[in-house]
Ligand code: AMP
């Protein structure tokens with residue numbers, strides 16, 4: 001039996017192999033959410049484009065060190081947001097509203113709460129510092145400056161930022177097409193009535209969701225029996241239609257596990273069997289130019305290996321530069337035995353206390369899919385490391 005490959009070696013090998021797709025698409029901002037930006041973007045304009053008022057109040061044209069407390073200023077103008085005022089003379093005030101442009105000559109805004117109305121103008125009750133309450137042109141973004149980098153996953157705040165500099169479209173990598181093949185003669189699709197010996201195919205839905213959530217397109221989802229020819233045919237067809245092929249099941253050492261052999265026949269196998277639990281029998285290879293991940297059939301193993309092994313590779317292929325996994329720490333509220341391989345166990349972390357605390361799901365069998373909807377995180381435990389209550393754990397949020 002081949003040696004188990006340590007997870008770090010797997011990650012390093014996959015990192016070296018992952019090639020970013022080079023096809024891009026220009027999409028409107030309304031369609032850009034969760035896409036990966038394929039250009040470095042600089043702003044053509046200053047934001048804000050002009051000095052404007054940060055408050056509802058009165059614009060003033062003050063000379064250096066001019067005192068304002070208890071003085072009355074005649075009001076010569078009224079400037080609402082979206083309009084441009086006329087030049088303001090020293091000793092005069094202009095009524096101004098938040099977001100309205102500062103008129104030529106003005107250099108300060110006093111907020112209306114610091115004023116009182118008089119018959120001949122506005123009384124200012126305080127001494128105002130010159131420059132107060134003005135948002136200067138370019139305070140947010142300077143024309144020519146970089147606002148976004150190639151490889152950024154576009155979040156709602158990026159959409160806002162792009163719109164703020166006048167962009168309506170953005171160049172993005174086209175979504176990766178990921179084919180899903182579920183193997184197993186016992187599998188049928190819901191809602192068909194189960195016959196003896198059958199189970200529902202849950203992994204195809206699980207994988208489609210995981211792929212979708214990464215902003216990629218699940219394609220060619222098919223379900224095949226444990227049969228060598230059907231396995232070869234499905235792999236070749238999927239490889240022709242997708243950027244990456246992901247299979248579930250049939251990759252272990254049983255007589256009815258045909259995926260590994262089929263890949264060796266129609267493509268090339270690079271890696272098999274990784275030192276993690278759950279999910280040891282993971283395979284990686286290629287069919288023609290198309291990379292291939294063979295994930296185990298047990299639903300929890302399939303889920304965990306997708307996240308820990310396949311996901312970083314797919315993200316790199318998609319051109320995304322985001323950190324692969326944003327982990328954090330929590331204190332274990334349980335004991336857990338060591339294993340000779342790295343373990344990812346299902347936990348629920350309570351972060352409402354000053355220190356996040358993790359409790360463990362009692363049944364860590366890799367067939368217990370309901371544990372994954374109970375859990376909100378995986379705790380990573382190094383090989384040969386037992387957990388003692390109070391230990392600090394590395395947590396991968398789900
Ligand atoms: P395998 O990796 O093919 O040996 O499958 C391991 C276990 O996972 C078996 O109990 C299978 O019945 C189950 N299994 C395999 N594929 C799926 C699937 N698509 N959905 C749900 N369970 C599956």
Ligand code: MG
Pocket residue numbers: 183184185226249250297
């Ligand atoms: Mg099977």
